[in-house]
Amino acid sequence: MDNYYNEELLSEISQSELIRFQQFIETYPLKNISWNNKVIPYCLCGNGNRTILTFAGGWGGPELLYNTVLYFEKKCKILIVDVSFFDNPEDLKKAVNQILRIERITQVMPFGQSFSGVIAQIYLIKNLERVSKIILANTFALKNTKSKGWVLFIIHIFPFALMKSMLISKLNKGVDFEKSVPSNVLERIRFSRSMMVQYIKLKLTKRMIMNILKNIIISLKLYKLPIQEFESWNGRTLLISSEDELYYSDTQLFQKNFPNTELFLLPTGYKHFSPAVHNEIFYKKILSFIGSEQ
Numbered sequence: 001m002d003n004y005y006n007e008e009l010l011s012e013i014s015q016s017e018l019i020r021f022q023q024f025i026e027t028y029p030l031k032n033i034s035w036n037n038k039v040i041p042y043c044l045c046g047n048g049n050r051t052i053l054t055f056a057g058g059w060g061g062p063e064l065l066y067n068t069v070l071y072f073e074k075k076c077k078i079l080i081v082d083v084s085f086f087d088n089p090e091d092l093k094k095a096v097n098q099i100l101r102i103e104r105i106t107q108v109m110p111f112g113q114s115f116s117g118v119i120a121q122i123y124l125i126k127n128l129e130r131v132s133k134i135i136l137a138n139t140f141a142l143k144n145t146k147s148k149g150w151v152l153f154i155i156h157i158f159p160f161a162l163m164k165s166m167l168i169s170k171l172n173k174g175v176d177f178e179k180s181v182p183s184n185v186l187e188r189i190r191f192s193r194s195m196m197v198q199y200i201k202l203k204l205t206k207r208m209i210m211n212i213l214k215n216i217i218i219s220l221k222l223y224k225l226p227i228q229e230f231e232s233w234n235g236r237t238l239l240i241s242s243e244d245e246l247y248y249s250d251t252q253l254f255q256k257n258f259p260n261t262e263l264f265l266l267p268t269g270y271k272h273f274s275p276a277v278h279n280e281i282f283y284k285k286i287l288s289f290i291g292s293e294q
Helices: 007-013 015-027 062-072 089-102 115-126 149-157 160-172 183-202 206-222 228-232 248-257 271-277 279-291
Strands: 031-035 038-046 051-056 077-082 109-113 133-137 236-241 261-265
Touching: 007 015, 007 183, 015 062, 015 183, 031 089, 038 062, 038 089, 051 062, 051 115, 062 077, 062 183, 062 279, 077 089, 089 115, 089 206, 109 115, 115 133, 115 206, 133 279, 160 183, 183 271, 236 248, 236 279, 248 261, 271 279
Parallel strands: 051 077, 051 109, 109 133, 133 236, 236 261
Antiparallel strands: 031 038, 038 077
16 A cells, blocks of 8 residues: 555554554555556455445545455455546446456446445446446435536636645544544544545645546436436345435435335434444445345
């Protein structure tokens, strides 16, 4: 892994989480492929016949998913691809599938939270033959929306140093929860947010942000529910949300348009952070969903 993180700072937040993070780093080295004049980072973790495909980029690299990997590593493989180097869904599809060929993986189960949930939807639409199940958590549906091209323009002209400063300030403020949170969970959340801060300071570029937003904006133009291709897909969908989650209103769209959708609701009081707070419930439900794979 790229050593952008400051272990001394991380240890001040949580020594126990740092030990777990170091375990991940030592066990799963970052890999790269050269594709279309780009170097694409990815990480293949875990063991088993089944493979969860998930995506990094934005506020952190593959290492930000260390906690997910450590939970699932003895139960299945986890392939994490950094998507911050792609600015269109076709390139993303081709590069991910090249990684699958290199690693000799034929079938995957895409898993995405928040913005990576949109990337997971994009991958599913373009690769129905490779996917039997998809897991979407706290994410929004591909639907008719007003053009978001102006967002790219604003980001393009906005001073990047100021943008990074604003992001870091927001992350450093912490999170206010309506309900109490166990101390070990708070430690893990603070640890992850500290990793994000260090990533933004030392790794994040304006091009990476532009690429991810372009990918999503292009996809929102190209793909809108209902997706005609889903009529021939016999897969299953696990949708995870909570009633106070930002994108909860989209759950009806998912249930109406995604085949064989199961909705699982986490407790309220934590909004977008509900999967992080209810980590064990969250992961156990995913494991139960993928565990019925024959």
